[in-house]
Amino acid sequence: MRRLARPTLLALPALALAVAGLFHPHHLTYDTSWRWFTLHLPGLLVFPLVGLALAALVGTRTDPLAWAIRVTAYVYATFYTALDVISGVAAGYVTHELGPGVPRPEAVSLLFRIGTPLGELGSWALLATCALVVVDQVHRHRARGAVALVLLPGAWLVHVGHIFAPEGVVGMLLLGVGTAAAATADATPPN
Numbered sequence: 001m002r003r004l005a006r007p008t009l010l011a012l013p014a015l016a017l018a019v020a021g022l023f024h025p026h027h028l029t030y031d032t033s034w035r036w037f038t039l040h041l042p043g044l045l046v047f048p049l050v051g052l053a054l055a056a057l058v059g060t061r062t063d064p065l066a067w068a069i070r071v072t073a074y075v076y077a078t079f080y081t082a083l084d085v086i087s088g089v090a091a092g093y094v095t096h097e098l099g100p101g102v103p104r105p106e107a108v109s110l111l112f113r114i115g116t117p118l119g120e121l122g123s124w125a126l127l128a129t130c131a132l133v134v135v136d137q138v139h140r141h142r143a144r145g146a147v148a149l150v151l152l153p154g155a156w157l158v159h160v161g162h163i164f165a166p167e168g169v170v171g172m173l174l175l176g177v178g179t180a181a182a183a184t185a186d187a188t189p190p191n
Contacts, residue, residue, distance in 0.1 A: 007183035010056055013049035014154075014176035020046075021163030021172060028104075033096035040088025047084055048077035050172075053179050054129050054151075057186065058136065065139075069132045075125035083119025087112050123159040130155040130175075133182060141185045148185070151178035 020039055025032035051073035058066035091111045095104065130151035137145030157171025 003184075003187050006187065007180035010053040010183045011176040011180035013046050013053055014172045014179060016046055017043070017050065017163050018169045018172035018176065021165055021169040024163055024165070024168075026164055028091055028095055028108075030095060030098070030100045030102070033092050037089060037092030037096060040084050040092060043084045043088060044081060047080050050175060050179075051077035051080075051126070051129065054133055057133055057179070057182050065132065065136050069129055069136065072125050072129040072132060076122050076129055079118050079122030079125060081122075083115045083122060085115075087115030087119065091115070119162070120159075123155070127152070127155040127159060130178070137182050137185060141190075144185050144188065144190075145182070147181035148178055150174050150181065154178055 020043065023035065024039055025036055028036050055070045055073040058069050091108050094108055094111070098105070098108075130148075133151055134145075134148045137148035139145070151174065154171045154174025154177075157167045157174065159171075161167025161171060163169065163172055
């Protein structure tokens, strides 16, 4: 039971975002704006934890690969949180405050124009982090470390689908499962 505590804890951020993705509206309108806004508020706390969980897989190691994982996880956490603040919290709040029946002003579109590329940079960093984690896991655990490969399609699905259902939800599920699997491989003694 104790052996599963760390993998479960490291999987929780991505799994929580997968659940949130089931409720994430696909389009921002006045009718969806309050849900859009309120879903992104806790996202400010949870999106960075996905990167932290991946960085935690290298523990306190100080080798270059461990540092590369930490740095790319940090870049993901920073830029994806910027997306969350701008295109999630700010755009949702402004759209709701404008009231019903008001067409989206150019100012809200401008929020997406800056939030989207910041999120894109963050999602590329997430892909890089996952690729580095796979290299690290396979290097240290050989075939047993290959369980981390599920991180790659997970990160790709988040890259193309944010946390929108179905792609983003599946992507976050795979990130949670892959992080837990890598943590389990770390905790399993070699044969």
